[in-house]
Amino acid sequence: MIDLYTFTTPNGRKVSIMLEEVELPYTVHVIDITKGDQFTPAFVAINPNSKIPAIIDRTTDMTIFESGAILIYLAEKTGKLMPLDQKNRFLILEWLMFQMASIGPMFGQLNHFKRFAPEKIPYAIDRYEKETLRLYGVLDSQLAKHEFICGDYSIADIATFPWVAAYEFQGLTLNHHPNLKRWFETIQARPAVQTGMNVPSRNA
Missing domain, CATH: 3.40.30.10 (Glutaredoxin)
Structure with a gap:
């Protein structure tokens, strides 16, 4: 347990x-x-x-x-959700670290300055929005070559999805990144993802 x-x-x-x-x-x-x-x-x-x-x-x-x-x-x-062979294992670890070092911190700063900061600071909002959109582009380019981030569905996708799922909360759209949008919709349809995204329940 x-x-x-x-x-x-x-x-x-x-x-x-x-x-x-x-x-x-x-x-x-x-x-x-x-x-x-x-x-x-x-x-x-x-x-x-x-x-x-x-x-x-x-x-x-x-x-x-x-x-x-x-x-x-x-x-x-x-x-x-993570292969044992070294080549594919480290490919997944690369993209997992990309999420943790770039996507999480940058998207998180955008969330803070756009939605929670007591004072709206245009420079900070512009900085982190541009970086978020740049990272959308990195993901979109990778997903132009693969169905999922590393080819097969993996922990790299699981780590990245909840951050991308905040795009509407951030006032953004995925329409300019068609491969990212396709990936997002594919993962969003998975039953395990739908259940996991509601843990804990907002009513808990």
Whole structure:
């Protein structure tokens, strides 16, 4: 059994999607970051960086934080969504790191300055919107050559999808990136993705 500590953010959604895709049983523990739950001593003991998501695998007594590390762990645990051969494994790891180093930080800054900052700063909004659109272009070019980011559906797609799913929230469109839009709609139709994107429920 997996204990999943999560909230309604793109990084949290990555792990719930992955758990649904690999069909592992899990229990959801809501860490409401709007109320400061992530700073409680109990959660800091799980993740010293006070960020969601995190998991505890009760069958192996493993506690893991950082969403990318969790995806790799679950892929290795189940033998799914990440190949064993070195060439394809590192291709997936490249694009997973691309999501974590570029897509997450840049999209996240756009979310902050466009939707949450107490003061609208045009320079910051323009900077992060341009970078978000540039990254859309990188993905679109890669997806012009492949059905999924690395050819077959993998943890690279799972990591990236919840961030791209925020495009309407950011006031953007995928219409100018047809390959990215096609990929988004394909993944959005997956039952495991639909379930995982609603964990935890917004009514929880």
